[in-house]
Amino acid sequence: MNVFAKDNNYIASTYGRFPLEIISGKGSLCYDREGKEYVDMGTGIAVNTFGFCDQTWIDAVTAQLNRFQHVSNLYYSSPCADLAELLCVKTGYKKVFFSNSGAEANECAIKTARKYAEVKKGKEYYNIITLVNSFHGRTITTLSATGQEVFHKDFTPLTEGFIYANANDIEDVKSKIANNKVCAIMFETVQGEGGVLPLEKNFVKELSKIADEQDILLICDEVQTGNGRCGKLYNYMNYGIQPDIVTTAKGLAGGIPMGATLFNYKTKDVLKAGMHGSTFGGNPLASAGAISIISRINDQLLDEVNAKSEYIINSLKGAKGIKGVTGAGLMLGVEVEGDAKKIVNECIKRGVIFLTAKTKVRMLPALNISYELLDRALTVLKQVCAEEL
Ligand SMILES: Cc1ncc(COP(=O)(O)O)c(C=O)c1O
Incomplete structure (x- = not known):
């Protein structure tokens, strides 16, 4: 065959x-x-x-493969710690959670946003605004975050608590915040699967301002736009904003599955021991590959x-x-x-x-x-x- x-x-x-x-x-x-x-x-x-x-990447991954391929997250290992440090030094973010895909990086961001709001404002602040035509993944929750009916229709009931606002329509976002108890706004700076549509700079700046004023977390999905793809290490840097959480995956480890959720000073300690985890997250091979990639994005x-x-x-x-x-x-x-x-x-x-x-x-x-x-x-x-x- x-x-x-x-x-x-x-x-x-x-x-x-x-x-x-x-x-x-x-x-x-x-x-x-x-x-x-x-x-x-x-x-x-x-x-x-x-x-x-790519030879440099192969050398980095095979060198790690000859040391050890995996340890549980129950123990310490340097590849993931080195990678987290590298990402934090290059971006100014404070801590990182590693997973295996874009959807998982976003799941982690969503859990963090809900937990942050529960502690600060109350459990009823569970809603997350995402944008019409967005794409955030294919798990039931990231599918629910995705603002495209075509992905929803076969899999209802979806995860509750996602509200879709029109991209580049700040009045729509404001009215949705006013009428719902909102913990986060989540967006891609360029809607990739949605048709390679960049968000307008003013809209993104306004989103950031509103989020900051109301202590609503800003989550930037850089799964596709990140890791040098859009001409900066992460594309939020082209917009002059500092999201509270940045998610990435795809090109991060250059071909080995890896997702990362980056936390700022507000979000870095929201998830406590036992609240989240991943067997493979921060795997040494993926981490070695990612160090080889991220360290060369200059x-x-x-x-x-x-x-x-x-x-x-x-x-x-x-x-x-x-x-x-x-x-x-x-x-x-x-x-x-x-x-x-x-x-x-x-x-x-x-x-x-x-x-x-x-x-x-x-x-x-x-x-x-x-x-x-x-x-x-x-x-x-x-x-x-x-x-x-
Ligand atoms: C912006 C964005 N977020 C999330 C995802 C989901 O990533 P993964 O397929 O690694 O779960 C994708 C995949 O195309 C994406 O483009």
Whole structure:
């Protein structure tokens, strides 16, 4: 049985996969079983921060693998402590909780917000405002936080206590705060799965001001936007705000599952011993991988991310079949006149892997992709967009 048949037979049918099997990769190139080469513009949805099989990352992870692969969180181990210190020093946050995915990082933030409000204001302050069109994960609670009906309909009853306000509509947020007992506001600075839509700067600043005035926690979901993706270490830094909790995952450990929830001075000691935990959270391999990634996200790299972002936007400007580009840094959505899914399928046939986000072609290339490979990918995209009208 080939992999397509075996997968269809034995793997739960939750994914609509493209007809592509990757068997190896290096940097921003990867290969299928027939030896065909592809430029990877998706990095496994913003996970392979420095591309496939980055040597520095492999060395860090294998060095840890030769020491020990796992210890329980009942004991101390330095990889996760070193990583937490690195994240705190680079961001100014005070403490970190480690988990294994974006959804878990958000679950931790939600639990923290409810506990914080219970102690400060009372148990009835359990509501969390999230935004219409947001995406926060697929567990029942993060699904409930997600402001998209399409994800809700098959899984009711949802977790109680999520209220959806319109993005970039501060009056809507204010009225929802006035009419409900609210403990937190949770948002992505760029709605990734929602269509690569950045929030307006003024709206985010106002959110932060209101949250601060009313002691409502501000939770920034940086699962997709974080770890250098949008041209700063975390994209809240582009908005001049300091959320009370920042969540991240995806590119954090460069390809090993890891989530992190960062707490500021207000939230760092809300969760006490026994209130939360994770068997694999802060796993030594994931921590070693993440140290290798986060320690290399410096100003020089971030300048390159921003320069490449501008380069892509300029290269696509005015191209036939392309209406515009949204997003930030190397998290970009291309508004196309044709059908995004068809365009992505055709690009794969021609050796370039893009993603979709709603009706857009999405790109999330490795932060260190070369201009030469960017050119190759953009040439194919422009050709296909011009043809697929
Ligand atoms: C903004 C955001 N939050 C949360 C998640 C969920 O992350 P995970 O799939 O690692 O649970 C995603 C995944 O796409 C995301 O983009």
